Amino acid sequence: MSKLDDKALQHVAKYFKALAEPMRLKVLNALQDGEKNVSQLTEMSGGSQANVSKHLSLLDQYGLVKRESRGTSVFYSIADPSVYELCELVCGQIGARMTQEADISKLFTNTQLSMAK
Amino acid sequence: MSKLDDKALQHVAKYFKALAEPMRLKVLNALQDGEKNVSQLTEMSGGSQANVSKHLSLLDQYGLVKRESRGTSVFYSIADPSVYELCELVCGQIGARMTQEADISKLFTNTQLSMAK
């Protein structure tokens, strides 16, 4: 990660920002087992149609999902599966931290993480 | 990443959010070759003392850096080096995207990424 100039840092930050939203993670999570249309994602995520559509649009802009309209539906799918590697890494870090009393109290409440791979 | 409940997603999102800020990435970047005190980080990052201090406080809360005051200085260091793995992954993804004309135009301006490892 060394030698990153300011412009690059901004890009990296933007990428992380795309992942820094529970609803978007939920959508990505829902897309793990294949493409889904907006209606399905709306139902699975529990969000409103407008909100899910907005997040999908953003994920598409950031290149995290692929968009394909078929008939009257629009299907979204994961553009780059390595996004899951990122999540695995983060889950690992958070999971590890959950085992350290001291750090938990700093940020997290004492809840369980279900991190089945 | 499957089987993440809402609480877990919020945690993961928060973690990504901590990384979704250029100045914080800059600070983490500066810490790559060892601990630094606030003055050094302030100078290296080009930010104001107050601002850098605020970001450091946040990074500490999120468990990304370790804090240790010695004398009149406070030294920060990377708490978990796997944060760099995350950045590498992201840089790789962004780098890959930079080579695909179509996606670049969606989000990025035509600038160069210096991604020397």
Added chain:
DNA sequence: TCACTATATTACCATATAGTTATATAGTCA
């Protein structure tokens, strides 16, 4: 103690954005 330096914090402003409601756009089928 006092002066000095390093760091943290507070109060504030400006901006970004998640969510909602309502509406627009577009495809399908009668």
Added chain:
DNA sequence: TGACTATATAACTATATGGTAATATAGTGA
């Protein structure tokens, strides 16, 4: 064409947060 469905967008509100300036806190040494 017109009714219907699926998705996107616009306008708006509320909230979060990055940045700054000013101040507080704390360690050091005379």
